[in-house]
Every structure is written in structure tokens, then in C-alpha cells.
Amino acid sequence: MAVSDTVAATPSAATPTPAPPSRRRPGGRDAAYWLYLLPGAVLFILVIGVPLVGTGYLSLTRWSGVGDPTFVGWDNYQRLLHDEVFWASFRNTVAMIVAMVVVPTLLGLLLASVLFDVIGRRFRPRTAAALRAAFYLPQVLPVVVAGIVWGWILRPDGAFNSLLDAVGLGALRHDWLGDPDTALPAVMAVMIWVQIGYPVVVFMAALQRVDPELYEAAEVDGANWLRRFRAITLPQIRPETFVVALTCTIAALKVFGPIYALTRGGPENATNVPSYFAYYTFFKKLQVGYGSAISTVLTLIIVVVAVVFIGVQARSERRDRGI
Amino acid sequence: MAVIITAPPVRRPVRDRHHRGVSRWVVLAGVTVGALVMLVPFAFMLLNAFKSPGDYSSGGPLSWPTEFYTRGLLTYWNEVNFPLKLWNSALIAGSVAVLGVVVSLLNAYALGIGRVRGRLWIVGLFLLANMLPQEALIYPLYYAAKEIGLYNTRLSVIIIFTVIQSAFGTYLLASVLGTFPRALLEAAALDGAGKWTVLWRVVFPNLRPTLAVLLIFFFIWTWNEFLIPLVMLIDNQTQTIPVALASLQGDRLMDAPTTNAGALISLVPAILFFLIFQRTLARGITAGAEK
Numbered sequence: 001m002a003v004s005d006t007v008a009a010t011p012s013a014a015t016p017t018p019a020p021p022s023r024r025r026p027g028g029r030d031a032a033y034w035l036y037l038l039p040g041a042v043l044f045i046l047v048i049g050v051p052l053v054g055t056g057y058l059s060l061t062r063w064s065g066v067g068d069p070t071f072v073g074w075d076n077y078q079r080l081l082h083d084e085v086f087w088a089s090f091r092n093t094v095a096m097i098v099a100m101v102v103v104p105t106l107l108g109l110l111l112a113s114v115l116f117d118v119i120g121r122r123f124r125p126r127t128a129a130a131l132r133a134a135f136y137l138p139q140v141l142p143v144v145v146a147g148i149v150w151g152w153i154l155r156p157d158g159a160f161n162s163l164l165d166a167v168g169l170g171a172l173r174h175d176w177l178g179d180p181d182t183a184l185p186a187v188m189a190v191m192i193w194v195q196i197g198y199p200v201v202v203f204m205a206a207l208q209r210v211d212p213e214l215y216e217a218a219e220v221d222g223a224n225w226l227r228r229f230r231a232i233t234l235p236q237i238r239p240e241t242f243v244v245a246l247t248c249t250i251a252a253l254k255v256f257g258p259i260y261a262l263t264r265g266g267p268e269n270a271t272n273v274p275s276y277f278a279y280y281t282f283f284k285k286l287q288v289g290y291g292s293a294i295s296t297v298l299t300l301i302i303v304v305v306a307v308v309f310i311g312v313q314a315r316s317e318r319r320d321r322g323i
Numbered sequence: 324m325a326v327i328i329t330a331p332p333v334r335r336p337v338r339d340r341h342h343r344g345v346s347r348w349v350v351l352a353g354v355t356v357g358a359l360v361m362l363v364p365f366a367f368m369l370l371n372a373f374k375s376p377g378d379y380s381s382g383g384p385l386s387w388p389t390e391f392y393t394r395g396l397l398t399y400w401n402e403v404n405f406p407l408k409l410w411n412s413a414l415i416a417g418s419v420a421v422l423g424v425v426v427s428l429l430n431a432y433a434l435g436i437g438r439v440r441g442r443l444w445i446v447g448l449f450l451l452a453n454m455l456p457q458e459a460l461i462y463p464l465y466y467a468a469k470e471i472g473l474y475n476t477r478l479s480v481i482i483i484f485t486v487i488q489s490a491f492g493t494y495l496l497a498s499v500l501g502t503f504p505r506a507l508l509e510a511a512a513l514d515g516a517g518k519w520t521v522l523w524r525v526v527f528p529n530l531r532p533t534l535a536v537l538l539i540f541f542f543i544w545t546w547n548e549f550l551i552p553l554v555m556l557i558d559n560q561t562q563t564i565p566v567a568l569a570s571l572q573g574d575r576l577m578d579a580p581t582t583n584a585g586a587l588i589s590l591v592p593a594i595l596f597f598l599i600f601q602r603t604l605a606r607g608i609t610a611g612a613e614k
Contacts, residue, residue, distance in 0.1 A: 032518060033437025037445075040430040040489060047464070047486040048452050054463035065466070114354060122347045133597075134358035137365070140597040141590055142547040142565040148572060149368055149586045152579065159367045159384035166385060193361065250454045257549040261569055275550070278458040283554065288462055295458040306454050 052299075059292035069289065076293035086294065089265075089272045092184060093253060096273060099188035100195045100252035105245055107192075108199025111135065113233045115200070116207045117215065118225060132204060136197035143194060147261025150190045151177065154262075177263055180270040187262055187271050194258065195251075199244045206240040207233065238316075246309045253302050274298045368590075372396065372583040379579045395580030396588065402576060403567045404559060405588060411556075412546055412563040412592070415480050420542040422485040424534055427492025432522050434493065435500025436508065446497045453490040457550050465554055475557050483551055488541045499533055500526070539600045546593065564589045 059076055061069035080086050120128035138146060153159045154176040161173045176186040210232065218228050234241075256275040259265060265272035265280065274294060281291035367384065372395065374388035382389075399405065430449070434442045464483060465474070473479040503526065511525045527534075549565050556562045562570070568589050571577050577585070 033433040033439050036429045036433035036437065036518075036522075037439065040426045040493065043426065043482070043486045044449075044452065044490070047483055048455070048460060048490070051460040051463035051467070052455065055459050058462065065462075111354065111357070114350060118347060118350050119354060123351065127351070131354055131358045134361050137594070137597070138361065140543055140547075140593045142549070142568075142593060144547075144549050144565040144569050145586050145589045146364075148568060148582065149364055151572075152582055153364060153367055153384075157383075159371070162383045162385045193364070196361070254456045256457075257547075257565075260549070260553075261572065275456055275458050278456075279461075279550065279554075282458070282462055291458070292462065295456060295462075298456045299459040302454050302456060303451060306451060310450075 055292045055295055055299075058289055059296045061289045061292075063288040064286045065288050072289065076290050077297075079290065080293055080297065085269050085272060085277060086274075088269045089274045089277045092271060092273050095184055095188055096191065096252040096255050097249060099191040100255065101245055101248040103192050104195040104199050104248060105241065107196055108203055108244070109234070109237075109241070111196075111200050112203030112207060112237075113229050114225075116204055117228060117233065121215075128204075132200060135200045138194050139197040139201075143257040144261045146194055147190070147258040150193075151262050154186055154190075178267055180267045183263055183267055183270045187258065190262065191252075191255070191258060195248065198248070202240050202244055203237055206237040210236045239313075242309070242313045246306065246313075249305060249309070250302060253298065253305065368583045368587050371579055372587045374580055376578050376580060384579070392580060393584075395578070396584035398576065398581050399571075399585035399588065403571065403585070405564075407560070408562060408564045408567045409592065411477060411561060412565075415477050415484070415552075415563060416542045416546040418481045419484040419488055419545040420538045422481070423488035423492055423541045424538050426485060426489035427496050427537065428522075428527070428530070428534065430489065430493040431496030431500050432526060434497040436503060436521075436526065437518075442497070446494055449490045449497075450494040453487065453494065457487075461551060461554055464551075468555060474555065475561055477556070477561055479555050480552055480563075483555075484545050484548065488544065492537050492541070495537065496530070496533070499530070503529070539596075543593070543596065546596075564592075 058069060060071060060073055062072045062075070063069035115128045115132055119131065155161075156173075156175045156178070160176065164170055164172050174182060176182050214232050214236075215228060218232060223231065254275055255273055256279065259271060259273050259276045260279075263271045265276045275298065278291050278294040278298065281287050281294060285291075370388070371379065371384055373392050374382075374386075375390060375392040375394075378386065378388050378390070378392070433439050434446055439445075460483075464479075468474040468476075468479045473482075507525055507529070508521060511521045516524065546563075547565065548563075549569070552563045552566045553569070556566055559567075568585055571585070
């Protein structure tokens with residue numbers, strides 16, 4: 001690389017003139033660094049930038065994917081507003097947020113804290129590691145495979161109903177995924193099972209950063225587990241809590257694989273979600289314009305959610321520093 | 324379990340309820356029950372993967388198999404040409420992991436160490452890109468792939484996921500490198516090292532644990548991806564394991580043993596991978612949340 005290497009301007013205590021801000025130091029602003037950004041930027045524009053703009057444009061057209069798109073302005077968006085399936089899919093997204101963000105984050109905080117602060121310190125660390133692995137295992141599976149197995153477990157003649165029979169609750173036998181009233185709760189339960197390991201692992205890793213002396217000192221002062229949880233664990237891993245809540249919320253808004261494998265959005269759209277709805281509109285109904293409109297709305301919602309999250313986090317960080 | 328262990332460490336004036344006595348065993352029992360519940364679906368899978376259809380219809384999903392039946396597994400193995408699917412998945416996930424880490428590192432070097440102008444906006448853009456729903460990209464990508472002859476090739480999926488994963492990697496590494504000890508860079512520069520040398524001799528060795536975790540995450544994430552492979556890969560020669568399994572769903576060939584054996588064999592690589600890298604994962608990734 002023929003980059004003119006910067007000679008470090010060592011402050012040789014010469015004339016103490018006010019240094020101009022553009023000191024050429026390693027790690028200073030330097031045009032040569034742009035070269036490092038070039039491959040990534042080109043790929044990024046081709047694979048993300050252009051398609052994203054393309055989808056935005058297509059959402060203003062009517063197109064079956066063959067021939068030329070017909071420009072129709074805001075028609076697709078007007079149709080969305082009156083589309084019952086679209087609204088149903090967004091209602092189901094709220095359920096997905098409960099199942100993939102709220103419950104796993106709260107349970108994850110509790111589990112990570114118990115595994116770290118009680119089990120990790122009162123029993124052998126390997127015990128905590130083994131338990132953590134059990135919770136994390138569903139996270140490493142292809143989520144579609146998990147969906148297919150759960151689909152089989154929840155079938156009318158599946159393992160879950162047999163289990164109910166075995167413990168004398170046979171009266172509760174049900175077609176869990178086939179009934180519009182129970183399909184969504186069943187999918188939510190599966191999603192909790194899938195998601196729970198992620199916060200547990202992230203929070204436990206975060207707790208390893210925390211100085212053990214904090215816990216020791218708190219214990220000597222007579223703080224019980226709950227006090228330690230509130231006074232040490234929660235504040236120490238708040239940054240990670242933010243990250244987990246944000247990434248899980250985005251994942252919940254985008255959820256596709258499990259829905260595809262479990263229910264294909266059915267029965268009667270009871271478990272339909274925006275991403276499956278968009279996929280179906282693109283590739284099964286061949287309404288590219290309408291599918292693009294659904295995708296664009298979903299994208300805007302995700303961007304808003306992300307910006308709000310990051311704004312809240314930045315403000316709370318500033319507040320912390322202000323103290 | 325009323326086992327009482329009285330081995331208090333020295334100098335513990337305060338009696339914490341979790342120190343001795345029963346309560347910590349209760350906590351352990353509670354968490355263990357939770358962990359076992361998590362594993363129940365895997366038990367169901369194992370129990371039914373090697374059970375003959377006759378056994379299944381007479382005894383149901385919970386019965387103990389009367390014979391060790393492997394035809395379900397063999398049916399699946401041959402029907403989907405499993406070794407080829409395994410190779411496709413490994414090739415795609417492995418390529419994406421390596422390429423994604425390299426691209427992330429180069430980007431983050433410019434943003435975190437180089438501090439190029441407008442880096443905050445650029446990092447924010449990468450972060451947002453990682454969050455985009457894939458539906459917002461898929462149709463143009465699908466159309467473009469068809470136009471340039473990359474449709475139904477593994478390369479198309481590799482390129483797409485390299486970019487998507489590196490968007491996250493860039494964000495993460497840029498925030499890690501933002502706090503990189505300047506003294507190290509200064510020292511290297513004093514020794515006359517250029518940027519390229521600093522990247523590979525100073526920055527890279529320091530980041531190795533983080534890069535290892537990132538590599539694993541990229542691999543697992545890509546391995547488990549579904550929507551883009553489902554759209555892009557349409558025949559038996561190119562499909563990945565999850566797509567192959569999903570495309571057989573509802574097929575009359577997929578009776579209970581075949582479904583479970585197929586799922587089981589599809590999980591094995593992921594689980595093996597997980598066990599091998601447990602240690603690396605355990606080192607944890609604090610997802611760029613540190614200041």
C-alpha cells in the first residue's frame with residue numbers, strides 16, 4: 001500500500017504555538033483511512049442501499065415481477081390502510097414483542113443473576129455453565145428446525161397432548177396451532193423458548209465484567225440476594241439490558257422463520273406477521289408493489305423504534321454522567 | 324433435598340440466607356427444573372426419531388420404542404441428499420463468517436481508529452442497516468440475481484450475508500476500537516509502522532477474542548438464516564439444511580419418525596458447533612454497550 005505513512009509529530013517542545021486541529025497522528029483524522037472503508041462501502045451500497053431504494057420505488061408501483069412496473073403513486077399505501085390482514089399482522093407483532101422481548105428480558109435478568117450470583121458462587125462454576133447451556137441451546141438451532149419440531153409437538157396427535165393425557169389433564173387436549181384462539185399463544189410460548197437463552201448469555205457475560213469485590217462487600221454489609229440484584233446487578237448491566245431489549249425488539253418485528261414453519265400465518269391470519277405477509281404477497285400473490293409497500297412500512301417502523309431506543313439510551317447515559 | 328453443607332468461608336460475619344441451609348438448594352432445584360423444561364422438546368425428538376411408524380401409531384409420541392428404527396433417518400438422509408445440504412450450509416456460513424469478520428475489521432479500523440469524518444453517521448447507518456427487515460431488500464436482490472445469473476447460486480447468498488453481518492460487526496468493532504489504547508498506536512507509529520502494519524500487528528492481536536466471538540456468531544446466524552436462502556436457493560444442489568427441511572414439511576414422506584430424525588440430524592451440526600465453541604462464547608460479547 002503506497003500510503004504515505006504519517007511521521008508522528010512528536011511534540012518536541014519547540015514553539016508552543018496553538019496546534020491546528022488537524023494534527024497528523026496515528027489515530028488522527030486521515031484521508032488514507034478511507035481506503036479501508038472502500039470495500040465495505042461499495043458492497044454496502046450494492047447489497048443494501050440500492051435494493052432498499054428499489055423497494056421504496058416499487059412500493060409506488062403495480063408490478064407482477066414481469067415486464068415494467070406501472071407507477072400508481074400512493075395507491076398501495078391507501079390499500080394497506082384498509083387491509084384487515086395488515087392490521088391483524090401488526091397486532092400480532094405486539095404479541096411477538098411480549099414473547100420475544102418483555103418476557104425473555106425479565107426472565108433473563110432473573111436467571112442470569114441467580115446463575116451468576118447464587119449458583120455460580122455457591123456451587124461449582126461448572127454447574128452454572130451447564131445450566132446456562134441448557135437455556136442457550138434453543139438459540140443455536142436453526143429456528144425453522146425448532147419450528148418444525150414444535151409444530152409436530154403441538155399437533156392434535158402430538159407429544160404435548162399425549163403429555164396432558166399422561167398427567168391426567170386429557171380434558172385439555174387441543175389443536176393448539178389449528179384453532180385461531182390458541183394459535184397465537186402457542187406461537188408465543190415457542191418464541192419464549194427460542195429467545196430466553198440470548199439474554200441469559202449476554203447478561204452473564206456482562207456480569208463477569210463486574211468487580212466481584214462489589215458483591216463481596218455488599219455481602220459483608222449484609223445485603224441479601226435481592227438487594228444485591230437491585231443495587232449492583234441491575235445498574236451494572238444496564239447497557240447490556242438496553243442492547244438486548246433493542247436487538248430482541250427488532251428481531252420480534254422481523255420474525256419470519258418460526259411463523260413460516262409453525263403456521264404459515266394461519267389459521268385465519270391469527271398468527272400472521274408483517275414479514276410473512278410481505279413474503280406471501282411478493283412470492284405467492286406476485287404483487288410486488290403491494291409487498292414493497294408492506295416492507296417499506298415495516299422498515300419505517302423499525303427505524304423509528306431503533307432511533308427512539310438509541311435516543312433514550314443516549315439520554316440516560318448523559319444523565320449518568322451528569323451526576 | 325435437605326443436604327446442609329456447613330463450610331462457611333472464613334470471615335463471613337453476616338448470615339446470608341444463600342450461604343448455608345436449604346434455600347440455595349431450592350434455588351438450584353428451581354433453575355434446574357427450568358433448564359429441564361427447556362430440554363423437553365429435545366427429549367421428544369430423540370424419543371421419536373428412532374421409533375417405527377407402527378410403534379408411533381400404537382403407543383403414541385411418549386411411548387418407549389420397541390425397536391431401534393433407523394429407516395426414518397435413512398429416508399431423510401437419502402431423500403434430501405443430506406451430505407450435500409450440510410456442505411452447502413457449511414460453505415455458506417463459513418465463507419460469510421470469515422468474509423464478514425474481515426470486512427467488519429476493515430470498516431471498523433477506518434471508523435474506530437481512523438476516526439474518519441462523519442464516522443458517527445456512518446456507524447449509525449451500519450447499525451440501522453443491520454436492523455432492516457430482509458423483506459425490504461429481498462425483491463430487488465432476487466430480481467438482480469436473476470438478471471446477472473447469480474440466482475440459485477450459493478455465491479449470491481454469501482455476498483448478501485457478508486454485507487448484512489458485517490453491518491453489525493462494523494458497529495460492534497467500531498465501538499470497541501473507539502476505546503483502543505492510543506498509547507499502543509503511538510508507540511507503533513514511532514517505530515515507523517504504517518497503517519497496514521498497525522492494523523495487523525497491533526489492532527488485530529488485541530481484538531482476537533472479540534473477532535473469534537464475532538466469527539462464531541456470524542457462522543451460527545448465517546447457518547440459521549431462512550428467508551433469503553428460501554427465496555434465492557430453489558433446487559437440491561444449492562439449498563441449505565433449514566430450507567431443505569422446510570420444503571419437505573407436509574410431504575407425505577415425512578411421518579413422525581422421519582420428521583424427528585430429519586430435525587435431529589439437522590440440529591447435530593449446530594449443537595456440535597455450539598459445544599466446541601462454548602468456551603469462546605462463554606468469554607462473552609458485551610455487545611458494544613461499553614463506553
